[in-house]
Amino acid sequence: MTLLAVENLTVTFPSRQGPQSVVRNVSFTLGRERLGIVGESGSGKSQTGRALLGLTPTSGLATADRMEFDGIDLRAASPAQWRKLRGARMSMVMQDPKFSLNPVMTIGRQLAEAARRVASGSADARDRAVAMLEAVQIRDPARVMAAYPHELSGGMGQRAMIAMMLITEPDLLIADEPTSALDVTVQIEVLRILDDLVTSRGMGLIFISHDLQLVSSFCDRVLVMYAGRVVEELRAADLAQAQHPYTRGLMGCLPRIDGDQRPLPTLQRDEAWAR
Amino acid sequence: MPLIDISDLHVRFGPVHAVRGVTLAVNEGEAFGIVGESGSGKSTVLRAICGLAPTSAGTIRIDGQTLTAPRSPAFYRRAQMVFQDPYASLHPRHTVDKVLSEPLAIHGFSDREARVERALNDVGLGQGFRFRYPHQLSGGQRQRVAVARALILEPTILLLDEPTSALDASIQAEVLNLLDRLRSERGLTYVLVSHDLAVVAHMCERLIVMQHGQTVEELTRAELQSHRAAKDYTRNLLAASEGFTRAAP
Amino acid sequence: MSTREWLLTEQPASRRQARLGQTYRTWLAFTHNRLAMVGLGIVLVLVVVAVLAPWLAPYDPIVGGSLRTERLLAPSWQHLMGTDDQARDILSRIIHGSRITLLVVALVAVIATPIGLLVGTTAGYYGGWVDTVLMRITDIFLAFPRLILALAFVAALGPGIENAIIAIAITSWPPYARLARAETLTIRTADHIDAIRLQGAHSARIIWGHVVPLCLSSVIVRVTLDMAGIILTAAGLGFLGLGAQPPQPEWGAMIAGGRRFILDHWWVATMPGLAIFVVSLGFNFLGDGLRDVLDPKAHK
Numbered sequence: 001m002t003l004l005a006v007e008n009l010t011v012t013f014p015s016r017q018g019p020q021s022v023v024r025n026v027s028f029t030l031g032r033e034r035l036g037i038v039g040e041s042g043s044g045k046s047q048t049g050r051a052l053l054g055l056t057p058t059s060g061l062a063t064a065d066r067m068e069f070d071g072i073d074l075r076a077a078s079p080a081q082w083r084k085l086r087g088a089r090m091s092m093v094m095q096d097p098k099f100s101l102n103p104v105m106t107i108g109r110q111l112a113e114a115a116r117r118v119a120s121g122s123a124d125a126r127d128r129a130v131a132m133l134e135a136v137q138i139r140d141p142a143r144v145m146a147a148y149p150h151e152l153s154g155g156m157g158q159r160a161m162i163a164m165m166l167i168t169e170p171d172l173l174i175a176d177e178p179t180s181a182l183d184v185t186v187q188i189e190v191l192r193i194l195d196d197l198v199t200s201r202g203m204g205l206i207f208i209s210h211d212l213q214l215v216s217s218f219c220d221r222v223l224v225m226y227a228g229r230v231v232e233e234l235r236a237a238d239l240a241q242a243q244h245p246y247t248r249g250l251m252g253c254l255p256r257i258d259g260d261q262r263p264l265p266t267l268q269r270d271e272a273w274a275r
Numbered sequence: 276m277p278l279i280d281i282s283d284l285h286v287r288f289g290p291v292h293a294v295r296g297v298t299l300a301v302n303e304g305e306a307f308g309i310v311g312e313s314g315s316g317k318s319t320v321l322r323a324i325c326g327l328a329p330t331s332a333g334t335i336r337i338d339g340q341t342l343t344a345p346r347s348p349a350f351y352r353r354a355q356m357v358f359q360d361p362y363a364s365l366h367p368r369h370t371v372d373k374v375l376s377e378p379l380a381i382h383g384f385s386d387r388e389a390r391v392e393r394a395l396n397d398v399g400l401g402q403g404f405r406f407r408y409p410h411q412l413s414g415g416q417r418q419r420v421a422v423a424r425a426l427i428l429e430p431t432i433l434l435l436d437e438p439t440s441a442l443d444a445s446i447q448a449e450v451l452n453l454l455d456r457l458r459s460e461r462g463l464t465y466v467l468v469s470h471d472l473a474v475v476a477h478m479c480e481r482l483i484v485m486q487h488g489q490t491v492e493e494l495t496r497a498e499l500q501s502h503r504a505a506k507d508y509t510r511n512l513l514a515a516s517e518g519f520t521r522a523a524p
Numbered sequence: 525m526s527t528r529e530w531l532l533t534e535q536p537a538s539r540r541q542a543r544l545g546q547t548y549r550t551w552l553a554f555t556h557n558r559l560a561m562v563g564l565g566i567v568l569v570l571v572v573v574a575v576l577a578p579w580l581a582p583y584d585p586i587v588g589g590s591l592r593t594e595r596l597l598a599p600s601w602q603h604l605m606g607t608d609d610q611a612r613d614i615l616s617r618i619i620h621g622s623r624i625t626l627l628v629v630a631l632v633a634v635i636a637t638p639i640g641l642l643v644g645t646t647a648g649y650y651g652g653w654v655d656t657v658l659m660r661i662t663d664i665f666l667a668f669p670r671l672i673l674a675l676a677f678v679a680a681l682g683p684g685i686e687n688a689i690i691a692i693a694i695t696s697w698p699p700y701a702r703l704a705r706a707e708t709l710t711i712r713t714a715d716h717i718d719a720i721r722l723q724g725a726h727s728a729r730i731i732w733g734h735v736v737p738l739c740l741s742s743v744i745v746r747v748t749l750d751m752a753g754i755i756l757t758a759a760g761l762g763f764l765g766l767g768a769q770p771p772q773p774e775w776g777a778m779i780a781g782g783r784r785f786i787l788d789h790w791w792v793a794t795m796p797g798l799a800i801f802v803v804s805l806g807f808n809f810l811g812d813g814l815r816d817v818l819d820p821k822a823h824k
Binding site: 040041154183184185186187188191192195210212213214216217218249250253254255256257258259260262263264265266267 | 312313414443444445447448449451452455456470472473474476477478499500501502511512513515516517518519520521
């Protein structure tokens, strides 16, 4: 079943040299699955994620031939419609929880506030908040509920953030580098939580990352972006058989624990990829 | 005799005991890795060597001589550091030329022009970059400038604090190759701090794994490559760096 | 290659070209702000008027005309701003008065800015007891209302424009010291400061070569915005008879002189008041524009 369909998404920003498109003609569909978007900095992967939620910065302009979420045309959505969708049915997890949590409110209050949209009363909202914190593997939910964001470690904060985004039980979660600020061991735990949610709740997940290895081991499908374009779309399992020289170059230039290639192969960029 | 000899190093910042008794020895010409997660104290060891963090207890010896606080000018010509974030480690109002010629001025070199030119060529930047400001450079180019700055006093020891973790994968490969080449050309000694086991395995002959300010274990590259780690913590790190593994349904 | 291209090139070939290009880029950003350009225009007019005062002024600013026929004349084509009770042309006095205003502004900027920068960056960079001592001294100066402290200085040193300038300069550096210290506290932990420390640089070199240039822009903005207040303080001292002494054509003193006839002869006090207003506004616009261009924290 198709949850999200995007055709020819283009995001343009003005600059001194005239308008610059940071995302160009990106098309894909998403079911209830894990879709990875991989690219280096400046490839347009984050702007793609933001445009899907209507969060393109006001200086930029996002256009598409088609952008449908569960039958709703997102291009024509009014601010009121967006408010109903964002948070409730589509959510976004950012790289750094510090910027996304309110620093002067306890985690519990922020969670309960988000839960009010789906809960029947404030007691129910609180119960849901505790249940959600347990679901993201926080062992001591009572303490975390009473804590302020700065009192939590990076991994805890990121889990609280994910709990906040998931408490409304969205159908689509866009995760923009959700684990890049975390240590590898914590990162794997957080991914396991996301993975469970996709499997048990049938959520659609867009996982945006620069880490090709991580994405290929976690997602079902991968879009590889370069200079605003999708240069290759492939099944994660087939990554080793990638066709595009950029994808292959990106795979090849990573050092490996058991490899001893010296010097490392470097990526030879081709002007034609950006066209 | 090892070139860098650290015994029972402790670093305290007020109530925080960041490094709790680390001992290590690095031989001349060797690349030595320190691996750990955030808060493990790995960067603090590096900063203690060059005097940016206070040594609360223990000794650091270079060539058998215990380092004094503050460090002598001779020390700075012996050891230099490359920082993690190339956006924060270059002065935003100084051109590349100024960044590279200032250390030469401090230490009274006379042939500054020639040295700056050579340093730029050595890190593969060329003269076209000489009068640019940091905002006119990409992340990888900035990190090359940082490496050039560290090498301009011709030190024998290079302390590398996560030199590639702020860079894209393809740029990381270029910078790692550059560091590799410079080491073999000049016989440099590296101490490389990283959270990325693959980077350390690629660059270093020996390494220690740190957690909570202490050494978990010491490994050689061969041991790391064949996953022969003795401690659970190291094994977890190794497993996690392989990527995500889904339990079979 | 045009001059513009030469300036905006991403690959400057010499130190001079790099510096000029950087300056030109800042200037381009500045010219986008219309109010800032108005402010710059006003300040430039002030400078030109001050420099060319003897040639621009139609009459003598000190010696008036006939006391019987030319006293307190309303604005007319002969006297565009009228005359005062000494039969002096007010326009000529305002034109000559711009020299005093400019002198006050320039001297205060030259004296107070370096003191503030030095105290603030030193305190912020060293921290510890140096910081405590320097900042307590700053606090003492900050605790006094500026005009009262200036009054005390003038009372001790004797009235006169030079002493007024010294008094204003001494009372206006503490906010710059605070600002510079706050900036320094964030700069001194930056990697690039650690890096230069590791090159063996001495503290003086780090403070002057690395910390001060980064504090300078926000201090310059602050000084520019303060100029209006400084002009007003100088005028206030003049008004109270403690600044410029008669017959010097200082704007504040001119208002004080015209106060007695304000109901019957409004122009005598109003014209210098307008001059103070326009120049103060000009400095405020300029300061706002400079903040948009120079202060990185003000960017979106």
